[in-house]
């Protein structure tokens with residue numbers, strides 16, 4: 632069905648282009664022969680380029696922004712669709728707000744970025760680059776949480792989290808694929824996602840006790856309410872990862 636619609640569009644487009652061509656050919660009769668030849672040459676060139684452009688299509692642009700000073704090598708959407716991250720050979724990662732294209736934050740990778748990825752829960756952003764350094768940031772405030780410069784060879788050129796966020800994998804310049812554990816994977820009871828279940832997580836649950844909603848971080852069992860079940864999860868895992 633999509634192919635049929637595309638065919639109709641191409642047919643209509645071709646008809647319109649040829650109609651304009653015929654009209655311009657009629658106008659060309661009124662000028663001197665030498666100028667007529669030039670006009671026909673330009674006309675045919677324009678016609679070919681226009682037809683080619685229509686045939687290849689054009690993206691329906693939502694927004695477009697500059698800001699990097701070199702090639703943008705990688706982009707990634709956050710899992711909730713609220714953010715777009717872009718990594719560049721200029722050594723930076725930029726975080727853009729999807730709703731209006733506003734630049735929210737610039738993270739410095741210090742050398743060319745080849746690949747970036749969000750964690751499945753959207754809390755983390757990881758980047759790899761040709762300098763052999765992998766960096767993990769916290770999305771909420773841009774804090775650099777971890778830097779790896781070992782077991783990365785001379786470059787981590789592609790990088791991605793596993794679907795459950797417990798691992799991340801990357802491809803090295805020396806033709807090696809690596810899988811490593813995500814040190815910031817959320818533990819049971821770890822409300823603030825810092826890898827440690829402690830009194831800060833307990834306080835978060837207590838202060839949010841009774842709140843309802845669909846995406847409350849304190850609602851650890853995701854049943855829509857912060858209650859004693861979430862409190863029990865913190866208490867039963869208290870001290871884990873600390």
Ligand SMILES: [Ca+2]
Pocket residue numbers: 821822823824825826827828829831832
């Ligand atoms: Ca915690």
Ligand SMILES: [Ca+2]
Pocket residue numbers: 849850851852853854855856857858860861
């Ligand atoms: Ca709950």
